Amino acid sequence: MPAPDTLLLGPTDIGGMFDRHARDLLRYATHRVGEQAAEDIVAQTFLAAYEQRNRYDPGRGDLLPWLYGICNNLLRRHRRAELRRLRATASLRPAENSGEPTADRIDAQRGVAQVAHVLARLPRRQREVLLLFAIAELEYSEIAIALGIPLGSVQSSLHRARTKIRAALSLEVRP
Numbered sequence: 094m095p096a097p098d099t100l101l102l103g104p105t106d107i108g109g110m111f112d113r114h115a116r117d118l119l120r121y122a123t124h125r126v127g128e129q130a131a132e133d134i135v136a137q138t139f140l141a142a143y144e145q146r147n148r149y150d151p152g153r154g155d156l157l158p159w160l161y162g163i164c165n166n167l168l169r170r171h172r173r174a175e176l177r178r179l180r181a182t183a184s185l186r187p188a189e190n191s192g193e194p195t196a197d198r199i200d201a202q203r204g205v206a207q208v209a210h211v212l213a214r215l216p217r218r219q220r221e222v223l224l225l226f227a228i229a230e231l232e233y234s235e236i237a238i239a240l241g242i243p244l245g246s247v248q249s250s251l252h253r254a255r256t257k258i259r260a261a262l263s264l265e266v267r268p
Contacts (some may be wrong), residue, residue, distance in 0.1 A: 107143045114157050115139070118164050118216060121229040126171045127178075134171070138164040153238060161229060161239035179213035202261075211261040219254040222247055 118138055121133035139162050142149075149159055212220055218240070225236045233251075237244045 094183075105143075105146055108144065109137060110156065110160075111139050114160055117157065118160060118228065120162060121161070121225070122168065124228040125168050125224060130171060134164060134167050137167050141167070155235075158231065158238035159233040161225065161231065161235070162241060165225070165239055169217075176213050179209045207262055208258065211258050215254055215257060217251045218242070218246075219257070222250040224253040226251055 100103070115135055118135045119131055122134045122138075128132060138160060142160055145163070149156070152160070186249070212223075221240060222236055225231045225239060226233075231239065232243055233247045236247045236251075240247070242250075
């Protein structure tokens with residue numbers, strides 16, 4: 094039997110769908126492409142969901158992972174800009190005289206730059222799985238639905254992404 098959410102708020106109820114899920118999608122998209130682009134992506138997500146409402150299968154579960162799948166496909170179009178932003182963040186030099194506490198701020202900026210650099214170098218699938226897990230807080234099964242990949246692929250992609258980030262950060266910490 095379909096989840097209660099799918100019975101009440103199917104893809105034909107665009108207003109209810111928006112009220113229920115826009116905040117989650119906006120939070121995820123904002124982390125991926127910034128606030129201004131995220132609003133456009135989320136709006137396009139709901140438009141695409143309504144236009145593709147005949148493709149939604151309530152038997153596969155809740156509406157939200159399906160919406161994340163649409164959102165993620167739209168975010169792929171912004172991949173080049175996302176990678177440019179991550180690479181730019183990774184290349185930033187900490188500001189030496191940016192106020193108090195200088196040492197803590199420089200360490201934090203270096204940490205952000207290191208993570209951004211590693212994220213930019215991850216393969217697309219690993220980056221998407223990691224961001225859906227860490228930012229959108231989706232379960233493995235929901236990520237599988239959102240990306241249209243097997244559950245095992247989600248688990249292995251997440252494991253590989255975490256391993257690469259840990260390895261890169263541990264190399265930076267060593268003297």
